[in-house]
Amino acid sequence: MTSLTFHGGVGEIGGNKILLEDGGKRIWLDFGMSFKQSVLYFDEFLQPKKYNGVIDFLEMGLLPGVTDMAGFYRQDYLAHADMPTSPDAAYDGVFLSHAHADHANYIHFLRSDIPIYASEVTKRILASLEDTSSSGFNEFLNFKETFTLRPKKTGEGMMKPKSEETKVARDFRALAPGEQVVVGDLTVEAMAVNHSIPGALGFLVHTPQGVITYTGDIRFHGYGGALTRDFVKRAAEAQPIALICEGTRLDETDSFTEQDVQERVAKVVRKTKNLVIANYPWKDIERLRSFYEVAKMTGRKLALSLKQAYLLKRLEGTDAGAPSLGDGNIVIYIDRKTWGLINKPHYPQNIVEQDYSAWEREFLSYPNRVTCDDIHRHQSDFIVRIDFFDLTDLINIRPDDGSCYIRSITEPFDEEGEIELERVENWLKHFGLYPYEQVHASV
Template sequence: MTSLTFYGGVNEIGGNKILLQDKDTKVFLDFGKSFSRRASYFEEYLNPRTSNGIVDFLTMGLVPNIKGAYRDDLMTMAGRKPEEPDIDAVLLTHAHADHADYISFLHEDIPVHMGAGCHLILKALAERAQRNIEKEILDYKPRPYNAKDEPITRKINEFRTGDKFKIGSLEVEPIHVDHSVPSAYGFIIYTSEGPIAYTGDIRLHGTHPEMTQDFIEKAKEVKPIALISEGTRISDKETQESEKKVYEESKKTVSETSNLVFADFNFKDVDRLMTFFNIAKETGRKFVVKMNDAFFLKHLSQDKHLNVPNIDDEDIIIYLPKRGSGQYSDKDYKGKDREFLDMHNTWTAEQIAQRPDKVLCAIGFYSFTALIDMQLKSGARYIHSSSEPYNEEQKLSKERLDAWINHFGMHKFQSHCSGHARGQDLLDAVKEIGAKMLYPVHTEHPDAYKKVAKNMTIVEEGRRYDL
């Protein structure tokens, strides 16, 4: 008997937690954070209590209340006896929080299978920020803990396209797909009842559409009994977008000014990172990165497939922010940030301001206090290279962003390419694969697939579907 149970990603974008059971084998396809559900109960100054372990998350339905899944220390804090893990593995499609973050709560004996590049991204994320109970994917410290405690490391199994591996009665074939973060994968999972295909997050208008097409063709070839497909933009109107268009628009924006230019984008998006890095080089500018983003360069440059520059590259500048005394004293910087202090390419805001026509700054809204130290002159340019705001909190941030831009007399430009497939591309992919049954996830409009899917199940959260 083979079954699917959907504990997240149901009538929402993200939060995927899909339990696949085949005979006695149980694996989760992703185990992510639901931003929409979390935002229904919590905000900036009202957060789940770390001191209460997993209890707040269980009580408010942010994680499913299932046996044999969670860490011993969290079960003890919840007043429950530790449970033997009843999950054989997690298959992680990519490093975005809505697919990965709540692995943090899972038992350390549950192995996590992920792409090699995905592992590097998660290492960078862990190194650039303070430990957080919702961000303990690779290792964790048992609660309650003190800073001197050694973390418990999870069992991480890396893979690349071309690999196949077995988990109990299952054989798993990961296939690289194009998304707004590198090392994103879809899975073909061979069960006792037949193959299941899971897209993860995909697009066909990025820099490597051939990778997503490889997944579609393989899924079509195996004739899956079930296709689990994302549908983030299934109902969106068609737009002309591509990474090439972002490059062309942004290069024009940079080349037409001798003033400072700021590019605001998600640094995990390596395509976008390399777009602006190349624009900087081609326009005679150095590429300025924030100190915490330098950790991405440090780790991702280890993967030769990505061609990401290292932190000591001659075209990279690391921005050193004011902290502590405000005097750039060595004592102001702690922990792993200290490794950047003595590098030849670490510049202060004042040094950057002295060379306005020689730098392109990957410094976005949440670091805008740097504009004060740079004593910004009117006419500087700001390129917003992320999606437009879609909820109330993001709309408030946009109002603040516009206030900063107006205060300093900056010119704003919008240029972006989504990490998710356009609606028609999704419809075409689902039709081409022709699975026996379609299960839409990661979408607020699953019924839109009725145009192309003869057999489709609009899933309900927590309900088991036998295949």
């Protein structure tokens, strides 16, 4: 008998952790972070303790308290918390729809021998997040075994090994759209869908009782909207016995499309004399494409953040639809960090590099890199992305009169978001960028 158990994603935005069981086989549809549950207990400066492993998350209901945790969660975390461990995995796989945190983040806590199925693009996005994130819970493709010791080279005593010495690769399996995976009597069929992050999949799970359709997060108004329509058509043909559907905006009838976003942004940019500053989700490749197309048609260059540059490099050779880093309308904005030496040429290169993480350093020598000084001197040449955490860069860029700010992210949906927006508006008012333009299509 096929059964479904929802450990998240019901009555909330995201947090999907859906267990599907049939004939002794057990698979998960997504394993994401519940923002709704997390903010009840934790904040930026009140975080779960790493030494507790899964304990804090189980205590506060953030992770499922399944009966066979020994065969589900990371063995290093369980052992350090004096919890039972097991040599064998108790579950047969996680089918991951896409790389947003509310669907993927808690993969970090799973043992390495449980297969993770996702698209190649999702795999590369997670690799990018793993390399660039400063979070302590971001080990998606590889995890580094913690709480282990090794003998010193002298043979006298023990020491903590370097993190690279304890790296364990997950059983991560890239799926092509249309590919099918057989798990016992279950056959999971993957199909590409359109979402605000590339590489998204929906799944048709063929069970002995019939088909269960899982949409993941979908939309119709993006450049790849035809993918979602094809998925819906295929799902209808399968005559599912159950439909698990994302319903964040089921009550909305707004037909504002990604093409509409591009056209409205172009209208704003054309009438802007000096610098165009924008904030849009850094992993949203379709939104990046919209701003890139506007930059091309208005004779500007789109300045990407270092994280965006690293992501685009990771996505090279895929069907993600991202522009090339070598494109003439793309530049890489190298922001100042730590000592702020990037625009001080009298410092040796090796000293400048120490301001940056290892993954950032290769971009310091790219011919199309720019600094705050370059943008300040040539404001009419650029569209630069500045998000909430980079607002202090405005002090160095110093936008001239006749500049504008385009906010291309969703409206706040809670009190914390409203407080953050108020703080953003204070910055914009200080630099003469208020009122700003709000140009966004829902996820």
